[in-house]
Amino acid sequence: MPDSAPTLETREEVMFFDTDCGQVVHNIAYLRMIETCRTRLAAKLGMDLPSMLETHIFPVVTRTEIDYKRPAKLGDWLTIRGTLGEVSRARFWCGFEMIRESDGALLVTARQSLALVKMPEGKPLRMPADWLERWG
Template identity: 75%
Template sequence: MNPETDRPQLTTREEVMFFDTDCGQVVHNIAYLRMIETCRTRLASKMGMDLASMSETRLFPVVTRTEIDYRRPAKLGDWLLIHGSLGEVGAARFWCHFEVRRESNDDLLITCKQSLALVQMPDGKPVRLPKEWNY
């Protein structure tokens, strides 16, 4: 089994809207985070943490760190592909990796790495990761 390709991954597609941009029609950094959040939420569902399950169990993946490298700007009207994948998995923390590319020419716009922990709410208590995540 190849850990790089056998781990859960997902690609979402987003169109850059007016509310995503500044007066120069360039995407705001916060808009990329929203797009990554959408991809990560759908990736979590693929890993067995769909929204209904999280609501029932009150167990949520919580972002503890985000690293982003901005390489090129996206602009109003661009269609973007956001690719997310499960990266390293530890006892109590895991990483997700993301790339944002312009669909029309495959330009790499953003790379992002996020560290997450599972937290039991409402107490905010971190819990160990499921054993089946250890690839």
């Protein structure tokens, strides 16, 4: 029986540089916040930044799907929840939700497909056997 999916939460305050002239968050800012959550989730899974630099194995985003439900605005505090999803031999998926803390509104849902790549060769790798056993 697979282990329960690893999850991680991060928090972000919407800053001026995240917004447009209407004080609404830019789409690229949401992706930056997701990137932060995903990087910390990867560390929880054993792929922290020092380990990646040592092994030269990096999780590479191959696809992003994002649904914008409601806008975040300047000064909002957001909780970003990342979860490891499906794991196959060649890739894995992570899912994300972004919640505005002041009212609990679901603002964004997203999912990303990632593959492991050995650098500098750019060689795709299979998922670790223990990942398939634990979460596959």
